[in-house]
Amino acid sequence: MTTERTESTGVLVCGGGPAGMMLGLLLARAGINVTVLEKHADFLRDFRGDTVHASTIRLMDELGLGEKFRRLPQSRLGDLEAPLPDGSRIRLSDFASLPAPYNYVAMIPQWDLLDFLAAEAATEPTFTLRKNTAVTGLIKEDGKIAGVRYRTREGAAGEIRAQLTVAADGRHSIIRKELGLSPKQYSVPFDTWWFRLPRHAGEQDEIARLAGEFKGDQIALSFTRQDYYQIAYFTVKGADARLRAQGVERFRERIADVLPQYADRVDHIADMDDLHLLDVQLNRLKRWYADGVLLIGDAAHAMSPAGGMGINLAIQDAVAAATILAEPLRRHHVTTADLAKIQKRRWRPTVIVQTVQRMLHRTMFVPAFAGKGARPPRPLVFLARRLPAFKKFPSKLIAYGPRPEHAPDFARRTA
Template identity: 55%
Template sequence: MVHVSRTTVAIVGGGPAGVVLGLLLARAGVAVRVVERHDDFNRDFRGDTVHASTIRLLDELGLGERFRALPQSRLDDVSLPRADGSTVLLGDFSRLRPPYDHVAMVPQWDLLAMLVDAARQEPSFSIVMGQAASDLVVENGVVAGVHLHQRRGGGEHEELRADLVVACDGRGSVLRAAAGMRPQSFPVPFDTWWFRVPRRPGDAETALVPAFDGRDVVLSFPRPDYHQVAYFAPKGSDAQLRAAGIEAFRARIARVRPDFADRVDTIASMDDVHVLDVRMDRLSRWWQPGFLCIGDAAHAMSPAGGVGINLAVQDAVATAAVLGPALVGGVRGRALDHALAAVERRRKPPAAIVQGAQRVLHRVVFERAFAGRLQDGPPAVPAFLAEHVPPVRGLYARGIAFGPLPEHAPAWARRPAPARS
């Protein structure tokens, strides 16, 4: 038996892009339903870097105080190590205007829970957890809805009809594949292995400094109670690392980060080390009649720079700014197609710029590291400019904090900050 339901916009994927888009469209008065295939948001090693562009957006939405109350740590600068053990300060966030002078490290499940709670205050918003999309409903060449089913319990099939379906279901997007849309892929030289080690008193790290030893690369992100750590190795190394075993892996980490040597034994087994098959790709066209891809479904990003969440959020803001008034005004058909094309025109260039910067970073840092050439120190020209022309450190910091074409919340979506009691 097929249950048929109806909404104006069906958003598949309850990550940052999907939830922010749902919140904003609901504030425009658009009936929206977000569908998330997992039962909750509690999953480790998702992107947790919240950049200044997103913090500013939360302030504009009246959610800044709630965001700052979440457990979080902050990154105040970005540096690269020299061969002699010193560092070069590349991005100095203190040169940015407060309160947008840092990158916040916030567990993604806390951020999503806060956003969903705010969205539920809007009568036209709904979210369903534990429901997966399997295919698109297509009529006369136009996407008219999405086929859904419960992931657990063998629930009945649901056909959710909508004027617009938005795929926010990540880099392995089921709906993108169902629409026959294939992204162009770009080579990535590494995969990433994520794990955590305890944070100890005195670990006052607020800077993002990668550590190198020979061909090994380690990057850590401070959290209130632990360090989230990424180990980078050439793509396809997972089987070799796991065959070598946990003791060899611990030794690698301790060699690169001697300050972690007293705690690597908390990595109990290779089951505690989670591999990310890093991909970078981008759709040449983000939409079809009745259907739109944004976020990772439109452009999978490398973890280099930690920009994935923030670029996806910016996509959502631009999408809502273009589509919210149009959908409230009853725009359908060819006029809606023009609006979807406008979203693509606005957001494809910043995605391409960021991916271009990531590909440069791959070449000058990671490929050099895997070739054993980082002992010569960081890339000469960027390091020289950062060291000898101080304003350049502010430019680098602004590029990291805000990225190209940061979006502002539409006026109709803004709310004043709650009054202090």
């Protein structure tokens, strides 16, 4: 039996990922009543991005959270390296050349980051986090979005009305679907299969360490967790059915070939159901808003994992949204012109990052899957070899992204 309820809030954020939790924290610090809906019971879900970029680390300091953030389990991402046809590797970045202390990208389990943001937001009296609560539809009144309908895991149904609804519910956004919006899709040459392998007692890899391997037409990444390794295996898009049909023994052979350091434990892949497919998408909406609703992060622009810049871009969306909307929200008068300012501010950074990702797809992944070997674009190799200072450019692009955002004055605190 379900129970219908009608509630209200100032801002309703749908989705408790990095963009949603950061926006909730910032708006709560502005004194705005904000409710975040998260459909899961917790943030402990595998196979999510773990990069926290220099611009976000700087943001944590501006929010007075830097010392606490640095106590979370994390490691530093190594410089960007790429394979060359002769089997050697070339270093394309130099994070150490950036101004300290924001001269690195942190690798941190995403659930730790989200728990951290949720705990800090919970100290604000105007913040509410509702877990186990899934959006089922939009409330539309006189051509405006006035809130959402929801259902809890226990079966209770209801409505939450809001001055503004924000879709931060990812690449499979329910709100985007309800609005009838369809993003422009860009070609992606690969999908990703995620799975776990055990970490043996005595192995000293640093928690959150990332390592990558290219071999023939295979690409794999390994993330070090507390007691296991999280593996991402890349191969040509649409190959899921073929890989599964080949069976688990053949897949184990593939992993032992590309990641020989784990050959002694591939038997822990019990069957093909242990593989979790990520259908990689790269897309963006032409318009990120309608009257009463804003879309940010992957709901507005799904990113490829190439370069690991999606989380940073989503958090920057949230900061821009909070900065622009705080005053209109206080006046209870948010217009589509206000929402358009957010898209205008974040459009060019999104296009730049997606253009870089498409270049990486063409130059690294497509040749690798064709058996021609992965290699970076020749001009990048030339510049990296002849002009050492050039490495600062890709370092800054990865660490900060184009147009990094700063914490608004109303959200800043001292540590």
